[in-house]
Amino acid sequence: MAVATSPPRPASRAAPGLRGTVLALFVASGAAGLIYQVVWSRQLVLVFGNTTQAVATIVTAFMAGLGFGSLAGGRLADTSARPLRLYGAVELAVAAMAALLPFVFEGLAGLYRGLWPSLVEHPVQLTAVRCALALAAVAPATFLMGMTLPLLTRHLVRTLDEAGARLGELYAANTTGAMAGTLLGGFVLIELLGLRLTSYVAVALNLLAGVGARLL
DSSP states (O other): OOOOOOOOOOOTOOOHHHHHHHHHHHHHHHHHHHHHHHHHHHHHHHHHHHHHHHHHHHHHHHHHHHHHHEEEHHHHHHSSSOOOHHHHHHHHHHHHEEEEEEEEHHHHHHHHHHHHHTTTTOOOHHHHHHHHHHHHHHHHHHHHHHHHHHHHHHHHSSSSSHHHHHHHHHHHHHHHHHHHHHIIIIIIIHHHHHHHHHHHHHHHHHHHHHHHHHHH
16 A cells, blocks of 8 residues: 655755855855955046046945845846846856956046047036946946845745844845955955956956856
């Protein structure tokens, strides 16, 4: 006589042994994001020659991109059956965009030099053009960065009771990486490697996070 057995339970999306690895990948992602912020600010200073506006534009692009990206990522995460795999794809897309940005900044410099003579006597319009050019270059990558947290939250959080703990872990991991990226990018890597190679270190961190997530 056949013995009735209950159907196997699906494996947890975030087994304890893998959660630490996922958090480590998010540390790398956070470090990459702040390395980009430091490097892109310096590159925009070289393009526009205005430190205050360059930094303000980068901060604006990051905050806007993270905000809108998080909104889109939250909606996308709810429809994804494999949010960790999608997170990996987003990290790889960030790496691809960031790898191209040094060349985008070179084109931006040439375009800005062509516009500058006609706008030099119109400071308000000149500032608006600076902001628009910088946002157009940087915002797509920061938008994708903003999608990462909702996707990982969707992967790690299985019940409402553990939502606070898992979100706290993710924020802590990403903030730790951001702090490390700021210190390394601003005080070590740029001095040793220069702007472009430092940005490629961040690209490598995104590749690590993306490939690691896809393999998991």
